Amino acid sequence: MTTRRGFLVGLASLGAAPRLGWADVGAPAWLTAGMKPDGAYVLHGLSAGGVSRFEIPLPARGHAAAAHPIRPEAVAFARRPGVFALVLDCFTGEVLSRLTPPEGRQFNGHGAFSADGRLLMTSEVVAEGSAGRIGLWDAESWRRIGEWDSGGIGPHDLKRLADGRIVVANGGIQTDPTDRTMLNLESMKPNLALLSAEGEILDLMELDEELHQNSIRHLALIDEDAGVAFAMQWQGDAADPAPLLGLWRPGEAPLLCEAAPEDLFAMKGYAGSVAAQGERIAISSPRGGAVMIFDRSGAPLATHRRADVCGLAALEEGFVASDGSGGLWRISAEAMEPIARHEVAWDNHLISAAA
Numbered sequence: 001m002t003t004r005r006g007f008l009v010g011l012a013s014l015g016a017a018p019r020l021g022w023a024d025v026g027a028p029a030w031l032t033a034g035m036k037p038d039g040a041y042v043l044h045g046l047s048a049g050g051v052s053r054f055e056i057p058l059p060a061r062g063h064a065a066a067a068h069p070i071r072p073e074a075v076a077f078a079r080r081p082g083v084f085a086l087v088l089d090c091f092t093g094e095v096l097s098r099l100t101p102p103e104g105r106q107f108n109g110h111g112a113f114s115a116d117g118r119l120l121m122t123s124e125v126v127a128e129g130s131a132g133r134i135g136l137w138d139a140e141s142w143r144r145i146g147e148w149d150s151g152g153i154g155p156h157d158l159k160r161l162a163d164g165r166i167v168v169a170n171g172g173i174q175t176d177p178t179d180r181t182m183l184n185l186e187s188m189k190p191n192l193a194l195l196s197a198e199g200e201i202l203d204l205m206e207l208d209e210e211l212h213q214n215s216i217r218h219l220a221l222i223d224e225d226a227g228v229a230f231a232m233q234w235q236g237d238a239a240d241p242a243p244l245l246g247l248w249r250p251g252e253a254p255l256l257c258e259a260a261p262e263d264l265f266a267m268k269g270y271a272g273s274v275a276a277q278g279e280r281i282a283i284s285s286p287r288g289g290a291v292m293i294f295d296r297s298g299a300p301l302a303t304h305r306r307a308d309v310c311g312l313a314a315l316e317e318g319f320v321a322s323d324g325s326g327g328l329w330r331i332s333a334e335a336m337e338p339i340a341r342h343e344v345a346w347d348n349h350l351i352s353a354a355a
Helices: 002-014 261-267
Strands: 029-034 040-046 051-058 062-067 073-079 085-089 095-099 107-115 119-126 131-138 144-154 156-162 166-170 191-195 201-206 214-221 228-234 245-248 275-278 278-284 288-297 300-305 309-314 319-323 325-331 338-343
Touching: 029 062, 029 073, 040 073, 051 156, 073 107, 085 245, 107 131, 119 144, 119 156, 119 278, 131 156, 131 166, 131 275, 144 156, 144 191, 156 214, 166 214, 214 275, 228 275, 245 278, 261 278, 261 300, 278 309, 278 319, 288 309, 288 319
Parallel strands: 062 107, 107 156, 275 309
Antiparallel strands: 029 040, 040 051, 062 073, 073 085, 085 095, 107 119, 119 131, 131 144, 156 166, 166 191, 191 201, 214 228, 228 245, 275 278, 278 288, 288 300, 309 319, 319 325, 325 338
């Protein structure tokens, strides 16, 4: 059987320089990390039908990944706060580079490429104090070439808009750099920051004071005109649940999506992932074992239950979700149906491998 490595060697012997794309690794729809039954950590590329197109070993638990928009390469980030990000060749499985933040910095779980694939942007914190930074890396040499201020404390997710601007979810939480103990819950101030393609802070959205303990964590783009959905994690009184989904367009006030108290209690104050598809938006809670679906006006449509569900992504119709038992599920407002199951405990996110 011809191996991928053998295929490349054969082309090299003919003087060919293969220009590979994501189609050469099975055109996966999503990247997701997980843990196998023997405790080994891996990164998978999954098709829209739930088939694994590849499996690549990771040295420790992964969190999210960033897919290069052209080459079949992915940057897998350690669970926050982490000090490694691996650049993986998804065709050969080789580690092309290992990124390490500067002294006194930590990766914070997410990253995004520029549209042309030349620049990788990574969410980072200054370990002492959790001040946010966006690290800049040349995506050819994988050298660090600079950084931007994230506009807040504890940045986590970040998304590139169609025009090159960047939205950053600054969670607002200062953490102990060794054990993630939260240090500033009484004074935390989460925000969404809009950065230009050159790193200038263009807009900041902060929540009202009564919701200052609602940490903004994850993002999904909801249209081509800079609209964003943001998922939150409530650090306040568990007996007084707060909304966990918000919608924001730069220059406007956020819309917070309310829901019935029993549904908010089911989420246990924790939205782990968010996805948007057409007129629908979904958030998940692995702690509560629930997925909530809203419409674009912020009205709740449905709540589905599944233990340890977290990863979310959009399908052509509805959503796909992953859980900690290896399950993949198709979700609509009407139903939650199984797609596939793997011998992998899926981690938090399903990240699009599409440009």
